[in-house]
Amino acid sequence: MNRRHLTDDRLIDICLSGPVSPADEQHLAGCPDCEIRRTELASLLTEIDTAATIEADAAFPADRLARQQARILARIDQSGRPGRVIAFPAGYGHDALSTRTRPMSRWVAAAAAAGLIVGLAAGHLSHDFGTVGRPAVAHGAVRQQIAATTMREAAPAMTDDEFLGQIEAAIDRGGPAALRPLDALTPRAWEVR
Amino acid sequence: MRTPSQRAVSPTGARPASAPALSKDSELAGAIKALVVAGDRDAARERFADLVASQQRRAVRIAYHYLRDAHDADEAVQDAFVKVFTHITSYREDLPFEVWFTRILVNGCLDMRKARARRLRWALPLAPAAEAPASEPVAAHPSAEDRLVSNERAREIVAAVDQLPDRQRTVFTLCHLGEQSTAEVSQALGLSEATVRVHLFRAVRKLRTLLSPERSLV
Numbered sequence: 001m002n003r004r005h006l007t008d009d010r011l012i013d014i015c016l017s018g019p020v021s022p023a024d025e026q027h028l029a030g031c032p033d034c035e036i037r038r039t040e041l042a043s044l045l046t047e048i049d050t051a052a053t054i055e056a057d058a059a060f061p062a063d064r065l066a067r068q069q070a071r072i073l074a075r076i077d078q079s080g081r082p083g084r085v086i087a088f089p090a091g092y093g094h095d096a097l098s099t100r101t102r103p104m105s106r107w108v109a110a111a112a113a114a115g116l117i118v119g120l121a122a123g124h125l126s127h128d129f130g131t132v133g134r135p136a137v138a139h140g141a142v143r144q145q146i147a148a149t150t151m152r153e154a155a156p157a158m159t160d161d162e163f164l165g166q167i168e169a170a171i172d173r174g175g176p177a178a179l180r181p182l183d184a185l186t187p188r189a190w191e192v193r
Numbered sequence: 194m195r196t197p198s199q200r201a202v203s204p205t206g207a208r209p210a211s212a213p214a215l216s217k218d219s220e221l222a223g224a225i226k227a228l229v230v231a232g233d234r235d236a237a238r239e240r241f242a243d244l245v246a247s248q249q250r251r252a253v254r255i256a257y258h259y260l261r262d263a264h265d266a267d268e269a270v271q272d273a274f275v276k277v278f279t280h281i282t283s284y285r286e287d288l289p290f291e292v293w294f295t296r297i298l299v300n301g302c303l304d305m306r307k308a309r310a311r312r313l314r315w316a317l318p319l320a321p322a323a324e325a326p327a328s329e330p331v332a333a334h335p336s337a338e339d340r341l342v343s344n345e346r347a348r349e350i351v352a353a354v355d356q357l358p359d360r361q362r363t364v365f366t367l368c369h370l371g372e373q374s375t376a377e378v379s380q381a382l383g384l385s386e387a388t389v390r391v392h393l394f395r396a397v398r399k400l401r402t403l404l405s406p407e408r409s410l411v
Contacts (some may be wrong), residue, residue, distance in 0.1 A: 011395045016368055016393070017375070044401060045369060052352040052370050056257040058252075059266070065253070068267055069245050072274045077240055079279060 006034045015042045206343055215289060218247050222277075223286040225324075230282060240403070241278055244341060248274075248291070251371065257368045260309075269305050273298040288380070296381040299363065306359075353403040361396035368393050395409040 006014075006027060012019050015038065020028070028035050060068075165188050204410055220243050230239035252273065256266035275299050354362060367378045368389075375393065379386040390401075 008398060009390075012394050013390075014399045016397075039399065040405075041397070045397070045405060047346070047404075048350050048400065049369060050256055051347040052354065053254060055347070055351060056254040056266075059257055059263040060250075060253045064251055064267075068253075068271060069242070069249060070244055072271050073242055073269065075275050076241065076278050079275065102392065103346065 005031065006037075011038050011041055015045055016070060195328050215286075216291065217309070218380060219288075219290040221247075222284055222290040225278075226281045226286070227351055237281070238278075239260065242280075244277075244290075245274055248294060252294070255295070255298060255366060255371050256302055256353070258370055259363075260305060260396045265309070266302075269298065273301050276301070279361045289377065291373065292377045295367060295373065295377075296383075299367070299381060303359075303363075307344065349404060353400050356403060357396050357399060360390045360401070364389050364392040365396035365400075 004026060010024065011034070013026065028038060167189060221240060223242045225237045225244065228234070238244050249270070252270045253266055256269045256273075257263065260266045260269060273294065277294055284290070310393065310397070355364060363382065364378060367373050367381060368375060371378075373381070375389045378384075379389045382389065384392075
């Protein structure tokens with residue numbers, strides 16, 4: 001018989017793995033100390049196993065395992081499906097824009113466009129009629145007045161208000177005759193100050 | 194009812210004599226893989242339900258032992274099974290399914306532990322009354338086993354296992370509670386078998402010291 005005791009690692013190996021060599025078996029049979037150590041170690045491991053197993057099994061009773069299995073399979077089913085495509089609302093779809101328009105809205109759009117064109121043309125004509133034959137005179141008067149004011153800039157007695165008033169008067173002289181009564185009613189810049 | 198492919202394969206079966214016989218779950222995983230590759234996902238899903246039922250109890254024990262929280266363990270086990278099905282085409286039929294599955298499960302548990310540690314780092318300390326572990330509903334009539342759980346000794350054991358360093362606890366859990374050999378654990382963890390054995394021996398020695406301090410080693 002081998003007189004040397006079995007090491008702890010060997011005992012652990014025997015208790016966990018199971019296979020015991022004939023030499024170890026022979027030693028354990030003839031060595032009460034090692035046999036006691038092995039029994040104690042095996043008892044401790046069994047105790048640990050039992051405590052851990054019971055704790056886990058108490059946390060996961062059969063019904064919980066069944067629910068867990070159902071969830072696993074549901075997740076697998078979910079993962080196998082392609083992503084759900086939500087249809088765009090039909091009222092805002094491509095067809096609504098590209099195909100038919102209502103006759104009423106088409107007439108409204110045409111009328112609005114025609115009104116805009118007529119308005120622009122009328123405004124342009126009225127502006128031209130009001131100033132026809134006058135622009136050259138008006139612009140010449142403005143140029144003369146500006147030249148005159150430029151000459152007067154050296155005169156220290158003229159105030160800014162008077163200077164602006166003169167510019168207004170020069171411009172007004174070239175304006176449409178229909179606006180002169182209205183212009184006469186409105187105050188001048190220097191009068192307001 | 195089990196189909197022929199689900200039955201355990203004897204060492205003298207179709208596999209080479211030199212190769213170890215694979216478990217029936219390994220055979221089942223191989224069949225599921227073949228169905229998925231063939232495009233028959235519905236049939237694969239049906240067979241996968243059998244695989245889940247077979248591995249589920251062991252999986253929740255391992256996950257619960259790692260995480261010490263029933264909700265986290267539940268989530269980890271679900272994630273592991275879903276990952277297995279999603280990546281079943283990468284399963285190698287020549288290796289035990291349990292090893293592959295355990296590796297996925299353990300990695301998930303470790304990730305969850307890290308995430309929990311990060312959360313706790315930023316969390317406010319709980320009031321003493323709230324520190325008690327959340328109790329899960331148990332059977333209305335406590336059995337002898339339930340009484341053992343509430344036993345002081347059981348609490349000591351759980352506390353002692355919790356004190357083990359992570360690697361030792363992992364190896365001990367898989368070897369002892371997961372009922373895997375050191376060779377399988379070395380495959381699952383990507384460690385050499387010698388390293389696994391060292392961690393295992395240290396774990397058992399430490400547990401013995403923690404749980405029976407009066408015992409002296411020879």
